[in-house]
Amino acid sequence: MRELVLIGVGAGDPEWVTLAAVRAIQEIDVLFVVVKEREYDDLVEARRSIIERHRTRPLTMVELLDPPRPWQSVPDYPAAVAAWRAHRLESWGQAVAGHLGEGQSGGFLVWGDPSLYESTLAIVEQLVASASEEITYRVIPGVSSVLALAAAHRIPLNRQGRAVQISPARMLAGGMPEGVDDVVVMLDGKQAFASIDPAGLDIYWGAYLGTPEQLLVSGPLGDVAEEIIRVRADAAARLGWVFDTYLLRRRDREPARGG
Structure with a gap:
């Protein structure tokens, strides 16, 4: 066999x-x-x-x-x-x-x-x-980028009594899903986070997680979206590739914490 x-x-x-x-x-x-x-x-x-x-x-x-x-x-x-x-x-x-x-x-x-x-x-x-x-x-099993992202930002993926959704970026076209407060977004080559309504949302973004090149940005989406696009573009030009993911979180109960 x-x-x-x-x-x-x-x-x-x-x-x-x-x-x-x-x-x-x-x-x-x-x-x-x-x-x-x-x-x-x-x-x-x-x-x-x-x-x-x-x-x-x-x-x-x-x-x-x-x-x-x-x-x-x-x-x-x-x-x-x-x-x-x-x-x-x-x-x-x-x-x-x-x-x-x-x-x-x-x-x-x-x-x-x-x-x-x-x-x-x-x-x-x-x-x-x-x-x-x-x-x-x-x-x-191995350590996924989702878990690595949460560890790097020192945040839990879930909040008490609430669900977490893991989604490809193409499903984010209409904004945050109804009834979901925390969404981990994968496979986002076109920075979908920059095209949705940022009101009330925090983002925890990470690239090259677990490597010496690791990059982290977090904060209110409306404040840091352009920074993430710039940091990502600079890294892609320097290294020739980008692996990144991020968590979008509604800010109705907890403020963003820096990563």
Whole structure:
């Protein structure tokens, strides 16, 4: 029997790799490395450092070239995502069949947590279901950017008796959802926070969380939105990439606290 292991390696700090993740890194026989379009050198180096830090035996590494991500410029978002995932499934299935032998374990290093806004788990589920030979899989959780954001700003994600919503930025077009006071926003490449009504809202923003480049801005949304746009643009120009997320919070009970 063959096994696939999805290993959450945290949002950036190498010390956020759990003992369970370290054990898995030490035990796998093959590492499947997803190389994304225009892969960022910093992320490649971070992945390499994790392996070198926690692995003493030689490891077979298989690169999986990710297909381009076209959905930011196509009208049918669900269809574009489905096509992209189908391409991934075919590529990964061929790699696993060709490089993972009977009785071996193959691993995927997943940034943050494999179960939160990460497509690796969905692809692996399909891969296992469609494989001609039996494959098992397991998931090792990691420190997500959501938890890293709250820790960096020293705030709880939830307030007593109230819910927290985690949402992609494209669902923020109409402003804060009705009946929700705290929203963590992911995948915001277009700074959606700057286009909604800022009245009564605080924002806790963070980029490169857990890394030496970590950036934090917090305060009333109307006061700091332009600052976040400027800081983000400067960082993108300097490093060539940005990973960021933020919490929007209604200010009806608690004032913003600096990060």
